[in-house]
Amino acid sequence: MIVKFKKIILVGAVAIACLSQPILAADKIKIGVISILEGAFASLGQDGVRGAELAFKEAGGKVAGMDVEIIVMSSDASPDSAVNAARKLIDHDNVDIIIGPLSGSEGIALRDLSKGNKGVTFVNGSSAAQDATFREGSDNFFRFGGDGAQWMAGVGTYAFEELGYKKVAVVAEDYSFPYTQVLGFMSEYCAAGGRVPKKFWTPIGTKDYSSVVYSIPDDVDAIFVALGGADAVNFLTQYDQAGGDKPIIGGTITIDQSILDSKGPFKKLLIGAPAGTPTVSDYEGKEWKEFTASYLSNFPEGMTSPTIFAHHYYMAGKAVLLGLEQVDGDLSNQHKALRASLNNLEFVTPTGGTMRLDENRNGIIDNFVTEVYEREDGSLGNRVLKLVSNVNQTMGQDPTAFRAIGAVSRENPSCP
Amino acid sequence: MSRTLLLIVVILIILPAFISDFWLNQILTRSIILGIAALSLTFLTTYLGVVSFAQITLAGVAGYTIAYFSPNTTGLGIELPWLFAVALALLFSTLAGAFVGAIAKKSVGIYSIMITLAISMAFFYFTRQNYSIFNGWTGFSGITAPVAFGVSLEDSLVFYYATLLSATAAGYLVVKFTSSPLGLAVQGVKDAARRVRAIGIPTTPVIIAAYAFSGFIAGMSGVLNVWQQERISSFSVGLGPTIDLLIIAVIGGMRHPLGAFIGAITYVLIDTFVIDLFSRDRFNMIIGLVLLFIVMAAPQGILGSFLSAQKRIRKYDNNAIKRKIKNDCEI
């Protein structure tokens, strides 16, 4: 009886679902974009959305002769909210492709979600946690960009060999993205012979770093700081006020232009600080200048130049468009053709490199070692010291050896 | 009321036939799960007279237990048969409830708000910082609902019915509990702690029992939540969800178990669709205004206002009838 009843309901449900959702005419591709549009990261997340939109605008809003509809959803930096946003896009808006998310743990969450939603192709935005692709990868989750470790490529070697820092202390936020950044720095630095005697993992949002400041060993040559936003400003200010004078090595978001534009005497600590990043706002490369011009003309209300978020969402959008174009919009058989084409895609990035994926569907990227310098008007900017090409996810190391290091954590890697 | 209740249950049973998967999963099922959590809060507020901010924590304890003892993608934890995992989850959430009660036993009114808020924040920061059990910031993911008695709970329809059944059970348990001798003692403690002590019932075990029971109910929602979300992290037990739950309880109304569910569906609808009408950027402002409006205009919540309006209408009807009779007689 119950079984019968259930059957009736199921039949009814199917019938109504069929009625209410007529098979979509295949002349439209629906793409969801997930970014952080609320809370402290809202303005950065907005720029990510601009990046994705720019890719579609440049393509005239069409791909393979079909219209593209973009649906934007917000998350709030928590993995839970990213999953909820994705579910709404999948179940309610019936999107074919999802671009996003912005931050590290969100990326891992969407990768896991993608495993149960094979009918949707996920293309990562700017999330840069290593594990999103490196471990437990999902064959419909792609990242056309690097992880936080790749973003540090070249810095460890530069710090040891060019700057001669033999010992470095680490101050970083206590979650997956900084772990990955520290890994990127240390895997090169330790291999080159450098030592990291002490790492300080501070909870994100810490205001008062004074006791960390005084705990930094006296005998280190420099401090590797992987803090973002307010945390970086607070730490650097307090370090400066305490009379600290060790050179700084910056994480990717620590030398962000927003921090260089903040006011305060701490900025003098940053002059000359090397850092690693895939995006340099005033890079002189021809492709970057074109990209910036296109960004500025399309978004006069945007930032003064595209951020790392716009850059990466743009690459995601571009990959989706190129892939769809190659397969002529064929999304049959759970996007089989599209996936194959994404796996083999190659295109020129806004920084002039060639983007392509490795076997884990993670980007092989060009990375920059930069330096904070004082512009003529007294403000600070980043300039490129070195371009490191073809950085893969194992930082050029043997994959098996690299994998053997294990998942990143507070203790891993270690070279005291 | 009971006839209305039956009607609601019947509607809820046949509803899946008429709605899309999204409505089933993300609106109905999610609302009911949140409703169970809110029920554990309204139970404490109505019967023990305390507002607890720790209910999300208690649900989180159950959720983390399930995550730890189920297959997941973090490489942490031990796999157990799902029934064991559920039993452990409910046991831990009940014990955690008792623990909260033991700490907060002397606190009433705003003090109980403060102390439970402190407990929930301590738990939140602990989960965020601890990687060996809770996997810190990222938490657990890749958890799937089990195959129970030959049916897969991963199927959204099956899961919906399981959730509905759990909610009915939770509501039934609350009603049964409140009319049990222990439940009566709980209400006695609320109304006159001193008198309850005077007739020889010590209040501490009664208070702890009430919190423990609320932990059990919250645990039910925690288990279902982790199965539905397929993940849990420190964000799931942070200040945001804690305040959301309070908002749900308040907008629904605390006097009747049904209020928790009405609050939950209202909240979920706002959460899901208001952003489509307005901009996502100002979502919090809208939530804040709705909360402010309901707290100011309808202190008893949506259900409370509805019930008192109904009462007024009935009274008005009665009066009208009386007047009519009187007029007729006079003529």
Place this chain on the structure above:
Amino acid sequence: MKLFFIVFLNGLTLASLYFITACGFTLIFGLMRTVNMAHGVLLLLGAYIGYEVVEMTGFWVLGIIAGGLSCALVGAFLQAFILGRYQGDELRQTLITIAISIILADFLLWAWGGLTYQISLPEMLQGGIRLPLLNVGYSVVRLTLIGMAIVVGVLLWLLIAKTKLGIIIRAGVDDREMLQALGFEIKKIFIIVFAMGAALAGMAGVIFGSALSISPGTDIQFLLSSLVVVIVGGMGSVGGAALGALLIGLAEQYGLAYAPTYGVVFTFLIMVTVLAFRPQGILGRAEQ
């Protein structure tokens, strides 16, 4: 050993900051039994306005005054038109202040964006000095915080112990109804006290934004730290706030120095422990 003393000093300076931020909260709670969950967002509002004024005029003290005044106005408005109607209904007031804090925080995000702000200090407070005995550099503004906390504490004590308003406030804390029966318009007094508490919050925000920094989310940290400080010390007691601030400030800094991973958990554990044994806080008076 040297670290131990420096961390103690850090704890002391942080405690000073916590004391300043918690004063307004405890003042309001003490008299009105209102748990002002909008305390944090008022601090943030004061800090932003202080920032604007300091940027415009270049006078730090003006920033403090502006931050305090603007919050006093907002506070008076809230009490007069919204909260005052529900005096005595503590739960409803708590919920209303939660709603207000959600709305205001969103407004602040809209108006000032998600960036980090630091309020520029006057020249003499910038930078660091070398501490004689410990022979380390130390931030001048942090040392000044101890003085500021003492000034705030003493002024508040004078106000409460020595002025007519202080007498009225204490009488109101003891027996609000009796105060009314003696001809005092409790509504007006509540508005004044709420405005004062909010003004303290606003000024504390400017100080906080100068000593550390402010950004969205700081409001929640403000609120939680004030809550913990006041609860541990004893609600409504200025001395309790000082004691609570000291305990929490020291716990946090020693935690950060010696066990950074769980430092933030300590804070809440102290609070849970205190409340489990003394629900009214260390110096708080038991409810009658």
Place this chain on the structure above:
Amino acid sequence: MMPDQLLKIDKLNVYHGSSHTLQDIDINISNRPKAILGRNGMGKTTLCSALMGLTKAASGSVFLDQTDISSYSPESRAKTGIGYVPQGRRIFRSLTVIEHLKLVEKKDSRWSIEKIFSIFPRLAERRKNMGDRLSGGEQQMLAISRALMLDPKIMIMDEPTEGLAPTIVDDVVELLHSLAEHEIGLLLVEQNISVALEVASDILIMLNGRIVDQVTAEELKSNTQMQQKYLGINFA
């Protein structure tokens, strides 16, 4: 001169939930002190509290010196001239004696702190003591002084002799007598029948929220039956 009708209570009704605590109370108070007698729980304290505006009346009106104060807030009633000495005295425990008086000090009052101290030298001695450090008698003196400082037209006193030592009771009685000299009306609520009879000329009997009888002090003194019936005591 004191008006004939200092305080007029007209059909005052108060409910506590569903229980009808005060039922159609009518009282007129002129220059002659009146006392209300009745056992515990008969509604006497509710009456005081309702007159002060602290308890909301469902219906009825209160006139003070011809002014309808029914809609006044407690603070306006105090300002209009009601001095309230509540049951249990309700001294502010964190205020000193002198602070209590400073709190209610008014410029044009007939009562100054010095005058109070001359009446109650004991309070002068303990001027720096906190409210909760005073003895019951001292608290009562302070509660009365606090009300007097407001320069009221009428005093409403709720069991001012409750829990006091007999010698102190005599002091209080003496003070109550002197109120009339200062042209201050008095509504005294008492359980202590001897105090009531000594101070007031008219006695109202309150039973289950109603005024059931109005007699002169002389009548009640001699009528033991009435004492027994309403008050359950014998005053010999």
